[in-house]
C-alpha cells in the first residue's frame with residue numbers, strides 16, 4: 001500500500017483505470033496502487049461492483065469466442081464465460097437470499113465506463129492485434145479484480161456470508177490471473193514481434 | 203511391498219477434493235487396483251487430466267465426482283485443463 005495517497009474509492013478507481021489503459025499499449029505489468037477505503041463501501045455497493053465486474057468479463061469473453069482465431073485465446077475466453085457466469089449466478093442467489101440490492105457507486109460506475117471503452121476496442125481490432133489486446137486486458141482486469149477483492153470487497157463486506165463468499169471466490173480470480181499471464185506469455189512468444197524490439201530477448 | 207496382482211489387501215477407495223481451485227491432497231499414493239474419486243466442491247467445473255499417458259476425467263461439473271480405478275503403477279502428474287495452473291500428483295504403487 002502506498003500510504004501517501006488519500007484513502008477514497010475514487011483514488012483507487014483512478015489508479016485502476018490508469019493501469020487498465022496502460023495495459024493496452026504495453027506488456028509491462030502495471031503496478032496497481034489500490035487504496036482501499038473499505039469503511040465506505042456498503043454490501044449494496046459490493047453487490048454492484050461484483051455484478052458489473054463479472055458482467056464485463058463475460059462480455060469480453062463472448063466477443064473473443066466469436067472473433068479470435070487463436071485456439072488458446074478462444075479456450076481461455078470460454079473458460080472466463082463459464083466461470084464468471086457461475087460466480088454471477090452464485091452471487092445473485094446469495095444476494096437475493098440475504099436481501100441485498102445492488103447499489104451503484106463510484107467504483108461500479110468507473111468499471112462500467114472503462115468496460116465501454118474496452119468493448120469498443122475489442123469490436124474494432126482484428127487478428128493478432130485483437131488477441132493481444134484481449135489477453136493484455138484480461139491480465140489487467142484480473143489484477144484489478146484480485147486486488148479489489150482482497151483490499152476493498154472482503155474487508156468491506158458486512159454480511160458474514162457475503163464476506164465468506166468473497167473469500168471463497170478469490171482463488172478463482174487468482175487462478176484466472178495466473179492463467180491469463182500464462183496465455184499472455186505464450187502469445188507474446190508466438191506472435192508478438194513488437195515485444196522484442198527493445199532488444200530484451202533474442 | 204506388494205505390486206499389482208501381488209496385493210493381499212482389499213482395494214481401497216480414496217477421495218481427492220477439488221476445493222478453492224486446489225486438489226486436496228495435492229499428492230496421493232495408492233495401491234494398484236484402488237479407486238480414486240475426485241469430488242468437485244467448487245462452483246465451477248474442473249478436470250483431473252494427465253498430460254501424457256494416464257487418465258482424463260473430462261468435465262467434472264460443480265458438485266459432481268469422477269471415479270478412476272488405478273490399474274497401472276506409475277507416477278502421474280495431472281492438471282486441470284480448464285485452469286492449467288492447478289497441479290497435483292497421483293502415485294500408483
Ligand SMILES: [Cu+2]
Nearest residue numbers: 248282284285
Ligand atoms: Cu479447474
